[in-house]
Amino acid sequence: MGLALRSSNAQCSRIDLRARHGTPLFSDVGFTVGAGSWAHVRGANGAGKTSLLRLLAGLSHPDAGEVRWNGEKIGGEEFRRELMYLGHRAAVKEDLTALENVQFAAEMDGVKISEEQAQEALVRFGLAGREELPVRFLSAGQKRRVLLARTVTRPAKLWILDEPFTALDVKAVDFISHLVADHVKAGGMAVLTSHQSIPLPPGQVVDL
């Protein structure tokens, strides 16, 4: 018996957003990401990429327009279960070990994982031997890997990743790209920002 993935989509329509001082940040932005596809949100510094991703994740509200998940306004329990959001300024807990960080993040996502599962995730992210170190002793790229390990500890259909490649070396960029590509190939969805071109099969481009 195969695994039936219910077709799903995330859609934002005619979204307007103003900056705090009232000037329009962007207006009439709309796109749909369906199962098995991804979108690259592009724009200059300050164009509003992070702001748009926060709207998509339900962390803030647009001035006009709306974000929908399977046709319903976002915010419900189902949407939260299906969402994996990794913000631009997401931070590790410096005093916890890498292992504790992964377990803590899973717990925040409502999933209980064993030490072995957390360990396995860290090994997959190239952090073997660093599991027991308080993460303040890790490099910026290693901290980013600890954060990204969350993507394999909890299944979610929609990944919203803000600048996921920041501080990562070439090998890690390649690894994360494959991770996202496999997720999309398996019927998942992703919305990413990046100032670099993203080494993934072509996706939708959203220019701000």
Ligand SMILES: Nc1ncnc2c1ncn2[C@@H]1O[C@H](COP(=O)(O)OP(=O)(O)OP(=O)(O)O)[C@@H](O)[C@H]1O
């Ligand atoms: N909390 C906030 N308070 C005031 N202004 C904010 C806040 N968050 C964002 N802004 C403003 O909104 C605008 C868009 O910011 P945003 O972070 O969305 O841009 P971005 O496209 O992600 O930029 P970058 O490429 O530099 O990361 C900026 O002018 C920024 O100063």
